[in-house]
Amino acid sequence: MGSGERIKFDNKVIDWVDERLPVFTLMSREYGSFPVPKNFNYFWNFGAIAMFMLVTMIITGVLLAMQYTPHADKAFDSIEHIMRNVNNGWALRNIHMNGASFFFIAVYIHIFRGMYYGSYKKPRELLWILGVIILFLMMATAFMGYTLPWSQMSGWGATVIAGFVTAIPFVGESMHTWLLGGFTVDNPTLNRFFALHFLLPFVICAVVFLHVWALHVTGSNNPTGIEPKGPQDTIPFHPYYTMKDVFGLTVFLGFFFGVAFFAPNLFAHADHFVPYDPMVTPPHIVPEWYFLPFYAILKAVDFNIGIPFTDMTIISSKLGGVLALVGSVGILAVLPWLDTHPVKSAKYRPLYRIALILLVLSLFVLGYVGSQLAVQPYVTLGKIATLYYFAFFLVIVPLLSRYEKPLRMPPSIHQAVLDSKKSKNAGEAK
Amino acid sequence: MGKAKTDKKSKEHDETRRDFLFLTAGAVGAIGTARALWPFIDSMNPAADTLALATTEVDVGAVQEGQAITIKWRGQPVFIRHRTKKEIEDAKAVDISGLRDKQDDSERVLEDKPQWLVMVGVCTHLGCVPLGQKEADSKGDFGGWFCPCHGSHYDTSGRIRKGPAPKNLTVPPFEFISDTTIKIG
C-alpha cells in the first residue's frame, strides 16, 4: 500500500495531494479498478453491510454517549431521558439497540459464506483469523454495551458473564474482583464497561482495516472457489460491485429499519426495562439472541470431568462450560488447518455441504435451547447439538478432508459462468 | 592472514560484550516496564471506599424460627436464616461422602447457635442470587435454595446438591457480638 506507480489525475488539486500522499491512487486502485471475480452472488454483500453497520453503531453510539450518564444511580434514568426528552433520542437508541442485532446478523451470514465457499482456506487463513478476532471483539463490545442501560438484564447478564472468570483456577477470584472493581457488579463496573464500550469499536475499526488489507492482498474468493486465472474471470469493483452492494444494503436496511422503527423491542426482554436490583435475580435471565447458542453450549457442560472410578475432578463443570463456550468460537480460528481438502467451495463437496447445513441446524437448536430453562428435554437436546457442533470441527471436517470425493469442477470461473448460462437457457427452452 | 584472525577474534569479543549489555538492558527494561504498568493495572482493583464497606452489623432479634432475612455486605446479598429443628436435622442427616463439596453442617454454623445459617447469597456457579429466602420462593429439590439461572439446588445447609455450581454457598466470617447482633466481615 502506498508504494508503487502513482496514477495521474486530471484534477490539479487531487493530483497535488496525491503526489504528496497517494490516498487517491490507493482508493482508486483498491476500490475503483480493483479486479474482482465476476461471479459473486448476494452472499458477497455482507462484508460491506457489516462495515456499514459498524459505522452506524459508532455514529449513533457517540451521539448517545453525549446524553448518557454512566453512573449506577442515573444510568437507567438517563436512557429514559434519551427515549423521552432528547430530540430524536428514541431513534438513536432504537437504531443502536437493534443495530447490534443486525450487525450480528450480517456478520453471522458473512461467516457462513466463508465456511460454505471455503474462503478460510489457503491463501486466506490470516484474513479469516482476523475475522475471528473481530467476532470476539464484537462480542465483548455488545456484552458491555448491554450493561449500560443498567436494567435487571444488564446487571445480571454482566454478573453471569463476568462470573466466567471465576472458573479460572487459583487466580480466578482475584481476577474477577479486579475486573469488576468490587465484589459485585456495581458502579465501578458500569464506569469501566462504559469506557471500554466506547473504546473497543475503534479497536474493531483497526482490525477491520487489517482484514480488508489482507483481502486486497489475496483477492476475493468466489462461489466456485476457483482462483481467477486472468482478466476473463474478473470485473472491476466499481461500478459493478459498488452497485450490487448498494442494492443489497438497501434491502438489508429495509429489514433493519422495519424492526428498529416498527418493532423496536422485537429482540428485547421485559427484564431489560426494569432497573437493576443487585439483591434480586430475575427468575429467568437470558443473553441477547446472538449469544444464545454459545450460552447453550455453556449450559450443556453440567458435569465434572474427572479421573474415572475416583472422585478426583480435573475440570469442574463450571470451568468445562466456560472452556466449551470460548472454544466454540475460538475453534473457528483453526478451521483452515482442520479442513485441508483441496476443493474450497461446498458446491463441489456434497458431503461437506450436508455437514455444514447440519451445523447451522445445530446452532438454531442451540439458540432455542439457550433461551429455555435448564429442564428436559432441552438439556438433552442441548447436549446433542453441542456434541454435533464440536464433532463437526474435530471429527467430520478432518475426515472429509481425507476421504471426500469432490464433484467434477469447471476449469475456470469464466467457464463456470458460461456453463450456468447454458443450463439456464436449456431450462428455459424446455 | 594472522592479522585477519585477530580481527575476527576482537569482533567476536565485541559481540559477546554487546550481547551481554543488550540482554541486561533488556531485562532491566522489561522489569521496569512491568513495575511501571502495575499501578495502572492496580487502579482497576476495588477502591478504598468499596473496601471500606467490609463489615456490617445486623440485629436478628426479630427473625423468627423458619424466617430469613437478606442484608447487604460488600454490595452482595447475605442470607441469614433462622432454621427450624427439622431443617437442622435434615442438614445433619446427609451423608457427606456423596456431596460435591464435602462439608458437614457443623462446619458451616457456629457450634452453640446451629439455628443461624449465614451465607453469601451468591450462587457459586456464575453469581446469581438463588431463590428460597421468601416463603413463596421455590426452594429446589432439597428444601434450601434454588438458583434460577442454570438450575443449581442447595440444601438446608446451603450445600450444592444438584446442578452446575461447583461449591457450597460461601459462609462469610461472622460472629455474634451480642445475643442478637451479628457482625459480618
Ligand code: HEM
Ligand atoms: C461494535 C459496535 C457496537 C456495538 C455492537 C454496540 C452494542 C451496544 C448494545 C447491545 C447496547 C445496549 C442497547 C440497549 O439495550 O439499549 C449499547 C448501548 C450503548 N452504546 Fe453501543 N455498541 C457499539 C458501538 C458504540 C460506540 C462506538 C459508542 C460510543 C462511542 C457506543 C455507545 C453506547 C451507549 C452510550 C449505550 C447506552 C445507550 C443505550 O443503551 O442505548 N456504542 N451498545
Ligand code: FES
Ligand atoms: S449462576 Fe446459579 S446456576 Fe448458574
